[in-house]
Amino acid sequence: MTASLLLRNVRPYAGSAVDVLIENGKIARIAAGIEAPAGTPIEDGRGEIMLPGLVEAHTHLDKSLWGQPWYVNEVGPKLLDKIDNERLNKRRLDIDPARQSARQSIQSSLTGSTHILSHVDVDTDHGLWGVEGVMRTRDEYRDIVDIEIVAFPQSGLLRRPGTLELMDEALKLGAGIVGGLDPCTIDRDPKGHLDAVFELCQRHGKPLDIHLHEPGEVGAFSMDMIIERTRALGMKGKVTISHAFCLGTPDPALVEPLIEQLAELDIAIMTTGPASRPAPPVKKLLGAGVRVCSGSDGIRDTWGPYGNADMLERAMFVGLRNNFRRDDELRLALDVCTTEGAKVMGVEGYGLGEGCVADLVLVPGETVAEAIVTRSPKRRVVKRGRIVARDGVSVRTAP
Amino acid sequence: MTASLLLRNVRPYAGSAVDVLIENGKIARIAAGIEAPAGTPIEDGRGEIMLPGLVEAHTHLDKSLWGQPWYVNEVGPKLLDKIDNERLNKRRLDIDPARQSARQSIQSSLTGSTHILSHVDVDTDHGLWGVEGVMRTRDEYRDIVDIEIVAFPQSGLLRRPGTLELMDEALKLGAGIVGGLDPCTIDRDPKGHLDAVFELCQRHGKPLDIHLHEPGEVGAFSMDMIIERTRALGMKGKVTISHAFCLGTPDPALVEPLIEQLAELDIAIMTTGPASRPAPPVKKLLGAGVRVCSGSDGIRDTWGPYGNADMLERAMFVGLRNNFRRDDELRLALDVCTTEGAKVMGVEGYGLGEGCVADLVLVPGETVAEAIVTRSPKRRVVKRGRIVARDGVSVRTAP
DSSP states (O other): OOOOEEEEEEEETTOSOEEEEEETTEEEEEETTOOOOTTOOEEEEEEEEEEEOEEEEEEOGGGOOTTSOOOOOOOOSSHHHHHHHHHHHTTTTTOOHHHHHHHHHHHHHHTTEEEEEEEEEOBTTTBTHHHHHHHHHHHHTTTTOEEEEEEEOTTOSSSSTTHHHHHHHHHHHTOOEEEEEOTTTTSSOHHHHHHHHHHHHHHHTOOEEEEEOOOHHHHHHHHHHHHHHHHHTTOTTOEEEEEOGGGGSSOHHHHHHHHHHHHHTTOEEEOOOOSSSOOOOHHHHHHTTOOEEOOOBSOSBTTBSOOOOOHHHHHHHHHHHTTOOSHHHHHHHHHHTTHHHHHHHTOTTOSSSTTSBOOEEEEOOSSHHHHHHHOOSOOEEEETTEEEEETTEESSOOO | OOOOEEEEEEEETTOSOEEEEEETTEEEEEETTOOOOTTOOEEEEEEEEEEEOEEEEEEOGGGOOTTSSOOOOOOOSSHHHHHHHHHHHTTTTTOOHHHHHHHHHHHHHHTTEEEEEEEEEOBTTTBTHHHHHHHHHHHHTTTTOEEEEEEEOTTOSSSSTTHHHHHHHHHHHTOOEEEEEOTTTTTSOHHHHHHHHHHHHHHHTOOEEEEEOOOHHHHHHHHHHHHHHHHHTTOTTOEEEEEOGGGGSSOHHHHHHHHHHHHHTTOEEEOOOOSSSOOOOHHHHHHTTOOEEOOOBSOSBTTBSOOOOOHHHHHHHHHHHTTOOSHHHHHHHHHHTTHHHHHHHTOTTOSSSTTSBOOEEEEOOSSHHHHHHHOOSOOEEEETTEEEEETTEESSOOO
């Protein structure tokens, strides 16, 4: 935490070139022509764009196949096909959560992410294997990335007895956030599921991040029940709804009252910018004052082959999904993958101001929009004032 | 055309490793352990995947801003905003069609494309500037890529008198395909527009490729009128409908009769895999026997900032849009960007068989799916038996 560094000739958000002096892991000064104390290491920014560290606000570190032999996907089309296939094959495929989360975290860091929010499976077949593994990565790779863990009942909470008790254990052990999942279509008991996850939140004093893939009217029904409990239990600002496909329903009569209440109760929305699903309208949500973050979701796992952990590429996906073409719109897509994600994760001292923690990424480009669409691999990543990745190579070695 | 080359240790479609002997620009032999004639240059394939050259079957070579200073997009939301903004600013922004098409063609080639189908603007402000420019690139860069030109009335055909005559001239000059555009919503005269473009096809003996962005019922109406004329004029196999968003309407009663007729009349569909629009269902169309190709559409132009000409990335977009997760589905996405595109363009001798033209790309990866999702820039591109790009560097220099 005592790193000192002078970044010469960088352009915050593609603005005018400045120097940035970092002391004790924080941005001490931003100005043109800074004279650094003798002996301060100097990094030539080459006029590149300086952005705050990218925020991966929704992924599954425990289950990526990154660095494993290619997994030939022949899985069936239903959500439960994918859930069961994964749980039943996790050991056979040697998806060790500690190793795989380390691999993905390094990949994430070298593309510019400095913060990761990871859902981690909790189920009766594998118990806390996942949470323990990702906690190990969280502790061992603290120098390159900050990781927060959501205890996530991927296989259902009530339909598999014993899961609720494991969730309780996971939260005692070190998961910071309560997870949930499709209360109607997976547990088939929306009242039971939501009462259970909110009770966990209350008991442990933790926030909630619930996966809601349910589309249209049924998704709106579940969202309404989440809103109801958030209000009744005084959990304003403590709830995130991930995916929220129902907000992409082309029916303002259904969507607008939901958005109004999300804003009122400061419920955050996470969207990956999914191409094949209805998706929350990012510009409208931000305009209403709703926090909107993004994430890679699963990366090269048994669910699907896509993903590379690059949150600049994710900003592009968010832009493509929302038909963002103007430069000011692309900036919104970047915000979703930086400042908005940091708000959702409650990151302290995040940003490019003096006094902020020096979590930064330098990327070539003339404008923010160009940085997003070009996605240059030539990036330099700074974590707490220390350069932790350079041109796709991390200071840490993947296991 | 007399290039000889021995590719050692390559894996066609990620299958078993073989050697490939190329003579006179064609694949002469595929086998394990080929002894090449003395003096034949040998390229070590390093066990990489060998694919047929990628096919960029829908782009706009004349209007990319590639290599220009960043264009800050502040354009309005309507289709006509974008059309007018571009036409009115083309000279001011120095979008020289010859130079810009050369730049994009090189970029296209070095990512693995060996064939490009380009729509080129024809309008009363710029006349045949675009067609002449792209023809120059077509002729000057024949060694790295084959280019076909669609004369495209981007600003409308009937609403701007004089355009039809220019289209006629463009076809006499060297455009090989008649273009068209949204007969209801741009020209606001579906009968007039379609009669005019089909008449051009008949007069010049050329095929048709019409942009159809019109959604839902109005798109289905226009498509039905295209089908009607295709049948009446005996143009089976000679028509492509690009975008065809209306086929993404979630109404089988509207979509299925259209698909049936597309198959019957061998009308091809082009889809970019658009994330923000309804999109043609690729798997269903291929299953019905409809040819489906893909393309980048506009690349970094005044319409929007996205795109890099990489048709492997495009296969990923097609996969993401169609929710392709299985390896056999990713293969369909690749087919759309290779063999299907070649069918639509009528490329002779296309493929990986003995006797085929040696238009190839070598890309690292264990499987086709991995090649698509990883999109390694480490590619080698072979055009008519000659290596024309290596690791992102072309044998040709961009102007």
